[in-house]
Amino acid sequence: MTEQNPLAEGAESDRRAPPCVLVVFGASGDLTTRKLMPALAELADGRRLPAAFCVVGVARTEMADEDFQARMLADMDKPSAAWESLVSGFRYVAGDYSHPDTFAALKRVLAEVHAARGTGGNVVYYLATPPQVFGEVAAALAAEGMSKPEDDGSFVRIVIEKPYGRDLGSARELDAQMHASFDESQIYRIDHYLGKETVQNVLALRFANAIFEPIWNRRYVDHVQITVAESLGVGHRGSFYEGAGALRDIVQNHVLQVLALTLMEPPATIDAQGIRDEKVKALRAVDILSVDEVGNEVVRGQYDRGWVEGGEVPAYREEEGVAADSRTETYMAMRMQVDNWRWAGVPFYVRTGKRLPKRYTEVAMEFHDVPHLPFGRKDTRGLGPNALVLRIQPDEGITLRFGAKVPGQAFRVRSTSMDFSYGAAFMEETPEAYERLLLDAMVGDPTLFIRTDEVEQAWRIVDPILEAFADPSFPVAHYQAGTWGPREADRLLDRDGRRWRSP
Ligand SMILES: NC(=O)c1ccc[n+]([C@@H]2O[C@H](COP(=O)([O-])OP(=O)(O)OC[C@H]3O[C@@H](n4cnc5c(N)ncnc54)[C@H](OP(=O)(O)O)[C@@H]3O)[C@@H](O)[C@H]2O)c1
Known part of the structure; x- marks a missing residue:
């Protein structure tokens, strides 16, 4: 065929x-x-x-x-x-x-x-x-x-x-x-994340435009943050989740797939082999932690009781099918490094969790500061770094954050943003991920499906973390449901002089 x-x-x-x-x-x-x-x-x-x-x-x-x-x-x-x-x-x-x-x-x-x-x-x-x-x-x-x-x-x-x-x-x-x-x-x-329009749009954004690819590297990018946040808890799937955890459920597949599309080199052709070859090359460049390094680079968390979207919710350990002394992570954050010419020295911070304040997935690239800011400190108080944010769900689109002059007599500069929203820009309906992928499978197009070598490489990245988590002395940081995760995750960035974005 x-x-x-x-x-x-x-x-x-x-x-x-x-x-x-x-x-x-x-x-x-x-x-x-x-x-x-x-x-x-x-x-x-x-x-x-x-x-x-x-x-x-x-x-x-x-x-x-x-x-x-x-x-x-x-x-x-x-x-x-x-x-x-x-x-x-x-x-x-x-x-x-x-x-x-x-x-x-x-x-x-x-x-x-x-x-x-x-x-x-x-x-x-x-x-x-x-x-x-x-x-x-x-x-x-x-x-x-x-x-x-x-x-x-x-x-x-x-x-x-x-x-x-x-x-x-x-x-x-x-x-x-x-x-x-x-x-x-x-x-x-199948990884249904790859069926999402905005995930595929990473390819369009990068490889159909002259303006993004030249700055898509260590010379301009300070760091990248990937957030996959869910407001839901485990619901009735507690016993399933006990055997999985955020690392297996989200990071090994969805996060690493999105990461691969962000990291990869331009393929010669946008077809199954071209894209999957480059994705696997990108994943091979991800630095694999030793089990001893995991404690320093990864935070494992679990939610306690709290309030989410106006309702009081139980702790993970109180959910149906969950052990009262469970150590399964409902949250994890980690710092990743990529060992190649494009990305050497650029940290990739990843976080995912359940019972966070809202359902939200994004890839945010923050850029270096300008070499010299010719304004007074006081005039740039509201100015943050330039950022390119790929909003994957909900409200799919792209945001570019930049500095602009505040109208008025003084020369004050503040961050503002340009927003592209999928819903508003196109009349076409966005197909659901499964709709897209089912049709691909019937048509015989494997581009958005995961090849065996990609799966292996993703597990190679995750395996030492699993091994470290299996040690009962590995800390589980608790966070209140409805917050953005444990304080330990903030420290992961604090020590690098950075902060998590607040979506
Ligand atoms: N649900 C989701 O949103 C979701 C999302 C992503 C991936 N997945 C994956 O999709 C697959 C199906 O998920 P699901 O949520 O539909 O699962 P499910 O409802 O628990 O199971 C699907 C069906 O499998 C059968 N089954 C259950 N235990 C079985 C066993 N031990 N041996 C043989 N058949 C058994 C049951 O049908 P019978 O008893 O009638 O045989 C059940 O209706 C899983 O691999 C899951 O990880 C699910």
């Missing part, structure tokens, strides 16, 4: 999925109803799905086709006619993944669907199950001869949800299991 390049000019209007079947494992779960089905409904409404398209749900819950269809309709707020019509063709297979019968039944259903719907043997498997069964499902598909396409130009792909492993060792193990059944070119490891 030829690959379409979704980032290329002109590809937008004719981007449609080819005839295919989407097989969703874990079809009774939260991700399926909250993300995948709404994304498919948007694609259906936008006429991006062909007539020859079908969903086959697979899960252990007993359901007939009609029950599954009813569920996929009931979970949608206002189902459109296009969605109702699509859902009426959905099929469902109930069964345990450890049982070959499940896959034999799936094979029969797929054969029926291909024959009845003209989907041409094209299949995209989506693993929306808990990660412990990823390898098992892949192996069972291979055992039934369902992991490779026929020799007739059809395709078989597999989309894998995060988390991709728990550390470097388990990620490699999972890779070995996946590669035993599928070629790397068939594997689409």
Whole structure:
């Protein structure tokens, strides 16, 4: 199959999925109803799905086709006619993944669907199950001869949800299991952050403009701050979160992906290989801490009771499914260094946390001061460093902060900003991340999916931190819910003479 390049000019209007079947494992779960089905409904409404398209749900819950269809309709707020019509063709297979019968039944259903719907043997498997069964499902598909396409130009792909492993060792193990059944070119490891418009816009901003790239380096950039803040706590996912923590849940994937796009060199071409080669090169340049250095560069935090968005919230240790003496981090901050010509000596400060004052994600680049400020101290009291802020969510856009004269007789200079807002600048609707990525997987474009070497490199960066955290004497700094994190995180920047931005 030829690959379409979704980032290329002109590809937008004719981007449609080819005839295919989407097989969703874990079809009774939260991700399926909250993300995948709404994304498919948007694609259906936008006429991006062909007539020859079908969903086959697979899960252990007993359901007939009609029950599954009813569920996929009931979970949608206002189902459109296009969605109702699509859902009426959905099929469902109930069964345990450890049982070959499940896959034999799936094979029969797929054969029926291909024959009845003209989907041409094209299949995209989506693993929306808990990660412990990823390898098992892949192996069972291979055992039934369902992991490779026929020799007739059809395709078989597999989309894998995060988390991709728990550390470097388990990620490699999972890779070995996946590669035993599928070629790397068939594997689409999803990180929904890469489906966000503003994350992709980092590429446009950097590589389609002459004015940013010349200053995108150590000569002009003083430091970079990446913030991924959530106001929510762990909700009902306490027991899941206990085994994850902010490092695995956010930093290893979303933060390092955004970091890679910020750090990378310009690729020769904006295609899957060009972009992923440069991203992995960038991640390889990130300085890997030794376990002994972690205490000095990383702050691990956990929220106590507090107030968020006007409501009183419990401490993490009081949440359902969380141990009363849990040491799992709901917050972490770290200082990273990048060892290459572009970034040597520029600190990258990263922080992420739950129960912070608001949901907010940004990459902020602060620039060096001018070499000489020809104004009096008093006249520049309101002047901060120049900053370029990529706002990833919510209110997606870009802010450029600079100094301007305050109107009046005196020559006072104060910081002000130019704002670009996605919502206001374009009439086009921004597709949801899952909508974008599902279509990419069906079209066969892996650009915004993570390649095996990227996953490995991300775990190499994270592994020493995990090892340090595993030591019971590693401090857990507590912070009140509704604040911007523990004081220890402020000290991480204080000692460098810098401060966290206040979003
Ligand atoms: N939910 C999200 O927002 C989100 C976001 C990012 C990534 N993810 C990832 O997406 C995947 C699915 O997440 P989810 O929230 O939808 O999970 P979930 O609701 O807990 O599980 C999905 C389905 O998997 C089945 N299942 C549960 N335990 C199983 C087991 N031990 N063996 C086999 N099947 C089992 C259940 O269906 P049956 O009992 O009917 O088989 C369940 O409905 C996970 O890998 C998760 O990390 C989720």
